[in-house]
Amino acid sequence: MLKQLFRSYHERSFVPVFLSGKELNKSTTRDIQKIVEKAVSKAYGQQAIPPFWQSGCERRVLLLDDLDDTKLSGEYFSKALTHLNSIFSLMVITCGEFFEFREYISPNSFGILNKLDHYTLLEFGHRRRFELIKRWANLGGNIHPPEKTIALIDQMEKLVTSVIGAGVVPSTPFFMLTLLQTLEAGSPTDLQHSALGDYYRYLIIHSLEVQHVSREEHAEILNYCAHLGWFVSQTPSQKISTTDFQQFHHQFTERHGLSLDFTHRSRLLAQAKLFEQCDDGFGFVFPYLYYFFLGKYLAEHLDTEEINQFIRKCCLSLHNPDCSNTVLFLAHHSRDKRVYEGILFILQTHFAKCSPVNLDNDVDVVNGLVKSTPNLIYIQSDPLENRTEIRNLQDKTEAKRQELMPDSETLPPEFVALISLLKTIDILGQFLKNHYGQLEAQVKEQLIKELFDGAFRGLRYFLELLVQDSEWLIQSIEKVIEKRGLEDDQLKRNARAKKETFELLGMIVTAFIRRCGISVASPHLARIIERVIVGNPTTIYRLVLSAIDLEYQGGLKDLSKLRDLNQDIKNNSLAQWILRQLVLAHMHLYSTTHIQKQRVCAELSIDIHNQRLVELETKDSKRVAH
Template identity: 25%
Template structure:
């Protein structure tokens, strides 16, 4: 039954009773169930009841009369009805009761008013004829609504719609993975009329999709365009529209209307397209950019109020008459940031480990943290913007490739890495046979090194490419036509010619992967190249290639040279210990450093994590929106100190990635030595910083600069002019020492995440025991806390009571403990134990003190 809401003026109650009488046969035959405010029972919240029934109606009848148009309450209901029509597709029927100036209201005159031609019911010589005319129109609308509601999707299309495509059988604990198991709404760029973009959360399309009416959505290859099509299809369907999905590899040649009808009959279990209300049909055209006659399609589909066109580039459409797409709202799919990656990883784990989540309150979070680090390392985010787009396909493929119990493809993942898995997967999807895989990979290996050796970035112009192919065909057997090989590499988005007619890689990780493969296979001939790469790890390209070389070879030569380089970084400094003798000057300013405060028992660790994710996402967004803004990038580094600093940090990150990836194949001694050398690089940098701030002249110089700046702010702000010179001095010194503390904390944290891993807990422990310094102890326990979710309270309390443990080091460790408590579920007893052992104030205790004061 269709829910019929009647909006009317009480002054027309007699006419409404007539309407109820005439609509009774529809009610008795199960076609409608009417509702109007006379159905509200005594004592009920009448306005809430009216609003709820209005929101849930399928057909709204506006009983128009002079009384209706004079009533503010009726006009408000009319506005709500029209809003629901725009946002939810609810049918709104104006029924003209008596002659009135209803056409003055433009929004009403645009609707189909009944009786026929908007003639008032009371204007008929026999009112019954007027009511019959109106009822016939309502029956037609009901028939249309019921026809569309009853539409069923055919099984093959329904499987496509709900399927996870290539990832359908990729999950360890679920035989068939559905789209809803892993779908996360992407953020979009929304372009206004002047083509200025702003961010838009596609979740909002659930409630706003009808407002936008005609959409153009763009996205790079593997950005998730088809997946978004599927979700939009379901949104339209839930609003009782008839979406029709179109995808044509044959460039959409042929009659657009015929293609639409054919697609409808393939997707819906219904006999004819003609019986469907055309106003409710929504064409969703995937890969519209390949259409040969784009203008023809847009002209043919102009009559559809709602439609979606999916393209690879909004501004690359072949449309001469731009007025045709002026009314389309234009969106582009953005890469996932930390927020969306976190949601996607969480969904993957919850499917995978549902039975285990209750064992440990932090089990789920530990899994998320572990997988987040692996994903970000694989995407290359650890070194900057990344080498692989942060799209769901890549993230999920990496997760699936890591799932050893049921890998994406056992033959692929047995090769050892998700990058190779993805490359092989591309080739397999294009129908490359197993025995031809070697031909393609060899071609890519030689091509990559050719580009690297020519120092041409990641591209070759056409002449260079022809020179390469001449070289290749003269040195290697190529049993398949070169044109076929190049076409297949283009079809699967491994390589292609770009708009500048340069041949290169679609994604830089493929280039780095094969350059490293070549170098590792010709290691004896590439010693000079390896030395040059390792000496210049401040360049992102070299850092990526080094990590990939370590994947391709088990040779110790690379590690040996990397370790030699690490040992000479900041070599004139001894590693920082953070002992009392070293930091006695810092400890004198303990009272100026902000205190670590434990969260309350009721705190929400998810909220704390979300704050950090939002901060990370904003940073990633700024990098993506300003791709050329890289202040310390590559050879453009402005000072030798900054270059050495970047080189040192990158070297440790590379060392960390290598020992994380090879934690099971390198010997214990080797792992410990690499870990130790990586830690010492960070600690030598820390010593260089400590020596700078130890100089009282440095403090005074920076304090004076800060005072000058704050004075300037005070002069511009009337409220701050009562700040005395002494207060200003105290404020500035507090800022100075807190900044210094933040630098110490930052480098310790960097060391924890660069070298830490759940598989390296024993290594970190052994190095800490060997070094016996507060610095090594803090790093070790930082790794335990983050990777093992374990706070060794007694160990920490005992060690921090040592005289050689500086007050600053104790405070650093307290901050790490508090950070852990904020980000994880800690029960009341454990929080109280931490509070007592470490003498840490708690949020609740501070609040009570403030209240008592």
């Protein structure tokens, strides 16, 4: 950011000077002058120093990066900034989010800083992330055909969404760009076919390398932080005091026979943005660091009963984000049988009294709500524009959800069980993706089938709950339709209410099917998933397979599976409607040829409307209304 500002100010005839916090190590007038001249010489050459002082204060701009890296404090810190402020008319200073904590220790040293305008670098929402990814994919000019561009953007979006998770990694430009760099094929950081845990490890190693930590020290520091993660996990706030930190350090060095200076180690971890002091104690800088190192420690100590009890406790509370993140990161580190059996045990306890939905002989009541499968319309549009609209909607709904979402402890037990079920599905799916090459085929088959069946047991529970109250639901929708004056005829109003109830139930089933598909969608698991479907050829299993195929660019190249499935479910309105929704979603998000659209829409009886035609019809209707 400061480099961009340097270029911008220079183009406007200002004299910008770049300085790092580490270079600000003296505070006298003469020392500050020398530090500034060294920076001027570095940027413009030795001959530029006299013209710099002659240029006048109003044209000088200081760009001071990482102020928290300076070793100055107290009055020396204040003096240094005061001298700089007298030399430059404008100062742009960057620092870490915990830098202001220094003000509590030495408030008098912050006089100059308190007079400056303060800004915070906000995290990117869904739309901003998408825009950055789209720009990254088009660097150097868009030389790829549309389908290849969409595939690249889709791959990047899925990676970034997976790594960022539910806020465990900050969605800032720095982290975003660091992750995107790992996807460049042939680069030294090419991780595009790696397990998710490798990305977190890369972020950590990258932080250490920036501090010039040698490779020989990486393993020891990672082990130190893993033990520190376990130590911190034993405190309610996940923060420790200075005394606690020193005690841990002493215990670690004694246990491993190491001579490590506490001050040096704590400073290194802080400079690498791994573990630092904030207003309520020492703690890991970002959530992913805490969970990564805690997961590493748990994976390496599975033979102890204390650790196994801790893991079981977490598995029993997967509705709690702290517990679900702990188990998820454990799954990144270990493929041990005890890990997946623990996850599997919890999955099997969810809605254990229900049998999995199959969508063959258990949806007659739902199908009875409509005389035939409701028509669906595909409006031709641009996939990238569609993705932008969806990301905008996600930002709005996520903000509202965070405002309205109650504490999980106050939710009804059925919804707590649902949240836990969905978390278990995600964790088990990620476990399979992480360790596809180490697990035996039979184990992978068992886990995938258990994952599907667990999800569809939960689906049956909620589907039957809604079907039991379907009359109340239909009547409620009828009243809304009548109140809005959308339908005067009572019979037509009832039919419309039944259709909307059918579609509501269909959306719920579709959401479960897509969640299952996305959780295991990986080319490395495709062969095993096919075997599971062949061994259990129920309609809902086959729809999951379609959902997986349609989760990637090019999902409509082979229509034979869709054609066969559509033929087999021709008398099943709910299954047909779900299949059409999956295909519509694919065409909405991925690049498809005109011929592919025509063929699949003809096969599934989906109407096609041209976007331009729809816009003209809308304008005409507005003219008539006026």
